Amino acid sequence: MTENPFAAGCAWIEDEYVPISEARIPILDTGFIRSDVTYDVVGTWEGGFFRLDDHMDRFERSWQKLHMNPPVSKTEMVDILTECVRKSGIKNAYVEMIVTRGLAPKGSRDPRLFSNRFYAFAVPYMWICHPENHDEGLHMVIVEDTIRIPSNAVDPTVKNFHWGDLIRSLFEAYERGAQNAILLDAEGNVTEGPGFNIFALVEGELYTPQHGALEGITRRTALDLAEMAGIKTHITTFKTELLFKASELFLTTTAGGIIPITKLNDHVYGNGRMGPTTRQLYDHYWAEHKAGQWVTKIAY
Amino acid sequence: MTENPFAAGCAWIEDEYVPISEARIPILDTGFIRSDVTYDVVGTWEGGFFRLDDHMDRFERSWQKLHMNPPVSKTEMVDILTECVRKSGIKNAYVEMIVTRGLAPKGSRDPRLFSNRFYAFAVPYMWICHPENHDEGLHMVIVEDTIRIPSNAVDPTVKNFHWGDLIRSLFEAYERGAQNAILLDAEGNVTEGPGFNIFALVEGELYTPQHGALEGITRRTALDLAEMAGIKTHITTFKTELLFKASELFLTTTAGGIIPITKLNDHVYGNGRMGPTTRQLYDHYWAEHKAGQWVTKIAY
Numbered sequence: 001m002t003e004n005p006f007a008a009g010c011a012w013i014e015d016e017y018v019p020i021s022e023a024r025i026p027i028l029d030t031g032f033i034r035s036d037v038t039y040d041v042v043g044t045w046e047g048g049f050f051r052l053d054d055h056m057d058r059f060e061r062s063w064q065k066l067h068m069n070p071p072v073s074k075t076e077m078v079d080i081l082t083e084c085v086r087k088s089g090i091k092n093a094y095v096e097m098i099v100t101r102g103l104a105p106k107g108s109r110d111p112r113l114f115s116n117r118f119y120a121f122a123v124p125y126m127w128i129c130h131p132e133n134h135d136e137g138l139h140m141v142i143v144e145d146t147i148r149i150p151s152n153a154v155d156p157t158v159k160n161f162h163w164g165d166l167i168r169s170l171f172e173a174y175e176r177g178a179q180n181a182i183l184l185d186a187e188g189n190v191t192e193g194p195g196f197n198i199f200a201l202v203e204g205e206l207y208t209p210q211h212g213a214l215e216g217i218t219r220r221t222a223l224d225l226a227e228m229a230g231i232k233t234h235i236t237t238f239k240t241e242l243l244f245k246a247s248e249l250f251l252t253t254t255a256g257g258i259i260p261i262t263k264l265n266d267h268v269y270g271n272g273r274m275g276p277t278t279r280q281l282y283d284h285y286w287a288e289h290k291a292g293q294w295v296t297k298i299a300y
Numbered sequence: 301m302t303e304n305p306f307a308a309g310c311a312w313i314e315d316e317y318v319p320i321s322e323a324r325i326p327i328l329d330t331g332f333i334r335s336d337v338t339y340d341v342v343g344t345w346e347g348g349f350f351r352l353d354d355h356m357d358r359f360e361r362s363w364q365k366l367h368m369n370p371p372v373s374k375t376e377m378v379d380i381l382t383e384c385v386r387k388s389g390i391k392n393a394y395v396e397m398i399v400t401r402g403l404a405p406k407g408s409r410d411p412r413l414f415s416n417r418f419y420a421f422a423v424p425y426m427w428i429c430h431p432e433n434h435d436e437g438l439h440m441v442i443v444e445d446t447i448r449i450p451s452n453a454v455d456p457t458v459k460n461f462h463w464g465d466l467i468r469s470l471f472e473a474y475e476r477g478a479q480n481a482i483l484l485d486a487e488g489n490v491t492e493g494p495g496f497n498i499f500a501l502v503e504g505e506l507y508t509p510q511h512g513a514l515e516g517i518t519r520r521t522a523l524d525l526a527e528m529a530g531i532k533t534h535i536t537t538f539k540t541e542l543l544f545k546a547s548e549l550f551l552t553t554t555a556g557g558i559i560p561i562t563k564l565n566d567h568v569y570g571n572g573r574m575g576p577t578t579r580q581l582y583d584h585y586w587a588e589h590k591a592g593q594w595v596t597k598i599a600y
């Protein structure tokens with residue numbers, strides 16, 4: 001039996017499926033040299049996409065807001081994503097789809113004239129925090145030297161690769177002995193962290209920032225699950241005080257789901273372990289991945 | 301005689317020189333999927349680099365500020381850039397050097413643990429505005445819907461690919477019938493445009509923004525040439541009023557040098573052609589490219 005060359009991951013690059021280690025894009029693609037690009041990530045769990053339609057719909061809104069016109073339809077994209085997962089054989093996959101502005105036509109710098117490109121890949125599921133560490137959660141700081149890129153510069157609801165502020169925040173977090181970072185906007189409002197949304201449980205009700213953050217699909221799932229559990233939710237603007245008033249904090253991300261934040265600056269939440277409400281949502285979140293309304297099974 | 305396969309451009313990708321059309325980078329390089337990257341561009345003119353040392357010094361400051369450690373030394377980079385130009389045979393070249401954070405080591409998202417990468421390429425000189433249109437200059441608008449990414453989010457003195465705000469400003473400019481755009485910061489101060497610095501000549505003295513803009517090498521050249529010509533210069537913070545009070549406006553960029561802005565919103569400068577002071581600096585700028593202190597000749 002020969003080894004599957006796609007076992008480590010499969011990418012789709014310009015009409016061809018290639019092993020992830022060989023997946024390359026032109027250095028002159030303005031998706032790279034101008035970060036003129038949008039992307040989305042959908043997870044598969046035990047061979048099923050989770051909230052595939054929601055990810056595709058958000059992805060479509062993103063490329064439309066950037067005035068892009070991908071070379072394949074949304075239906076074709078789903079076929080390609082499915083085939084990437086299928087070829088790799090990976091059951092728990094991190095599946096990324098990308099539309100770039102593409103290469104400049106000869107002699108032009110006018111982004112309206114570019115042929116946009118679509119790339120995709122499936123690799124093993126990525127964890128922002130490994131499952132064995134989910135109970136102890138993450139230690140974070142509110143960064144002081146960096147603010148989140150404001151919405152009137154780069155629209156955070158268009159999922160993008162502008163991570164300069166987020167990477168900078170990580171370096172500050174590491175220097176301060178933390179594992180990850182929460183960023184504020186110029187007015188001191190809580191926004192998000194590198195690749196995740198933030199939730200605070202205050203007097204039994206859940207709060208998540210309204211502005212300056214990605215409209216995360218996992219964030220939406222956490223809101224949906226909270227409502228199912230009869231927990232009141234608030235999408236609103238708030239300052240750091242609310243985070244310190246909270247009994248539990250957690251983050252949401254496709255790269256790991258719902259993960260507790262057990263320490264923020266010097267403040268420890270509860271007994272420094274996943275709190276009971278976070279646990280309830282966490283368990284429900286993973287139960288929903290087995291089957292149900294949000295799962296699209298893949299035929300391997 | 302066989303055609304030179306590098307005639308359209310030559311890139312250096314992981315220890316190999318390749319024709320520009322074949323130059324590709326891994327899709328998983330975080331220089332792409334996180335825009336965790338810095339770059340610089342130096343021009344060659346009639347076979348000589350212009351201000352090579354200044355570009356290399358700025359590039360070094362950029363990667364250091366990002367806590368990156370390129371796999372080749374600055375001296376080796378110069379050799380690679382020279383070889384890219386030499387192989388291509390291009391006399392007037394646009395030579396780009398890039399350091400990316402690189403690929404994530406297995407199971408990690410900690411940017412401190414990545415092996416950084418160096419890429420480079422030389423292609424024919426790019427013009428933000430074609431030379432035959434230099435006299436009539438560019439028509440621009442001050443964009444209203446987008447602000448420049450602030451310095452405390454992403455440091456603009458580290459030359460970067462975070463062009464989301466700049467691309468957005470171009471779409472607004474096109475919609476308003478202009479060719480290019482000038483961006484303000486959140487306080488309404490003038491910053492820069494997509495890939496260029498801005499200068500205003502007011503009562504015979506030159507003004508350019510102090511904050512929120514790249515410390516352009518061509519900007520520095522314009523300041524140097526102005527001083528040689530006995531023109532007083534100011535690196536300072538100012539609002540749009542100064543632009544409208546100016547008798548001449550121009551931009552500076554490696555991708556074209558000194559180019560007049562002859563119309564801003566509805567305001568036309570002079571007779572809508574390159575003004576006399578801009579012309580003086582323009583002529584001197586290109587004269588300095590033939591030979592002199594700033595030129596490093598390449599042996600083809």
